[in-house]
Amino acid sequence: MRRLKKKIFYSLCGGTVAVLAAVRWCNPHVVQPYAECVADSVAEVAVEPAAPVAKSEPAPARRQRHRILGVHSYEDCFPDLQEVQIVAARRNGVRPVKNRVEAEHRKQELVYVGASPYFSIDRAMSQSIPYLVPKAASLLHQIGRNFIDSLYVKDVPAHRIIVSSVLRTEDDVNRLRRVNGNASEQSCHRFGTTFDITYVRFDPVHHADGTPCVYVSDAILKPVLSEVLRDLRQQGLCYIKHERKQSCFHITVR
Numbered sequence: 001m002r003r004l005k006k007k008i009f010y011s012l013c014g015g016t017v018a019v020l021a022a023v024r025w026c027n028p029h030v031v032q033p034y035a036e037c038v039a040d041s042v043a044e045v046a047v048e049p050a051a052p053v054a055k056s057e058p059a060p061a062r063r064q065r066h067r068i069l070g071v072h073s074y075e076d077c078f079p080d081l082q083e084v085q086i087v088a089a090r091r092n093g094v095r096p097v098k099n100r101v102e103a104e105h106r107k108q109e110l111v112y113v114g115a116s117p118y119f120s121i122d123r124a125m126s127q128s129i130p131y132l133v134p135k136a137a138s139l140l141h142q143i144g145r146n147f148i149d150s151l152y153v154k155d156v157p158a159h160r161i162i163v164s165s166v167l168r169t170e171d172d173v174n175r176l177r178r179v180n181g182n183a184s185e186q187s188c189h190r191f192g193t194t195f196d197i198t199y200v201r202f203d204p205v206h207h208a209d210g211t212p213c214v215y216v217s218d219a220i221l222k223p224v225l226s227e228v229l230r231d232l233r234q235q236g237l238c239y240i241k242h243e244r245k246q247s248c249f250h251i252t253v254r
Contacts (some may be wrong), residue, residue, distance in 0.1 A: 065155045070223030077230050078249065080239035085188045085252040088239055092253055093133055093191025099171045103129055110192055111137040113166065118144025120203040122164045127176045131167045133192040136253040139238055140195055143251075146228045148205075151221075157214035158205035159221055164248055165189060165196040188252050196248040199225060225249070 071077040094109045103110065114121055114130035118141055121130050132140065144161050151158055168176070168189040177185065188194035199222040204213040229249055233240050241250040 066150075066153045068154055068156075068220065068223050069227065071226045071230050074226065074242040077226070078233070078240040078242040080233075080241050080252075082184060082186075082188070082241075085194065085239045085241065085250070086186060088252050088254050089188040089191040089193040092135060093193040096190040097167065097169045097192075099169050100129055103131060103167070103169060106131075109133065110167070113137050113140060113163075116141060116144065117160075118148060119161045119163055119197075121166075122162050122198065122201075125164060125166075127172050128166045128168045128189060129172075130163075131192060132195065133253075136193045136195065139232070139251075139253045142237075143197070143228060143232065146232070147225055150224050150228055154224060156220065156224065157216055159202040159216060160205060161197050161225065162201050162203055163195055164198045164246075167192045188250075194250070194252040196243070196246065196250050197225070198248045200247045 094106065097103045097106060110131040111134050112130060113132050140163065147161055148158055166189070168187055170190070173185065173187055173190060200218050202216070202218060202221045204215050206213050229238075229240055229251070232238055236254060238254055239252045243250050
């Protein structure tokens with residue numbers, strides 16, 4: 001009986017195999033080899049697009065701060081004496097103005113420099129009037145603009161230069177000589193080519209939004225101004241004398 005059951009079992013297995021073989025022979029696409037299934041699965045995984053990688057936002061560029069160096073020597077860098085500056089003043093300037101009334105009638109030759117976003121006129125200035133020849137006025141604006149730009153790149157709060165002396169009439173020179181015996185009768189200021197910039201006082205810029213202005217010591221601002229003036233002098237645009245007694249840079253356009 002056991003042999004009969006075993007025989008029947010083998011017969012059923014053999015028949016099943018034979019049927020499957022016949023089906024495979026007649027319809028080869030019905031049964032796909034296991035290796036091909038695995039290959040197709042791997043291919044599907046391989047071609048699946050990768051998830052995009054989130055890119056981090058680049059950090060904002062940090063403004064590079066320039067160092068304050070100043071000049072190695074004020075006397076060596078700004079040595080231009082009266083003898084040198086008076087020649088340029090006579091060559092580039094106007095005929096000396098007799099008084100302030102005459103100055104009002106000489107506006108075709110002179111430019112008013114009493115108001116500018118780049119510099120301030122000293123409120124205490126009484127021995128001169130804010131007029132220059134066009135060439136000197138352009139130089140003064142350039143100095144003021146370069147100074148503010150230089151403060152910005154050095155990360156120093158904005159300040160304006162203060163002009164302490166500009167055009168002196170003949171009457172101004174005479175009055176000044178009565179109180180200052182060292183004042184020259186042949187002053188370069190008579191020709192509208194020369195101006196003085198104080199280095200002991202600066203005008204802090206007031207912000208339009210009402211933010212309080214920041215005052216910076218002239219010990220920091222003077223070296224920055226000296227760098228600006230040295231560069232312009234080296235470009236052949238002006239003559240400069242560092243005045244100790246008057247605490248100013250005495251500048252004549254070339």
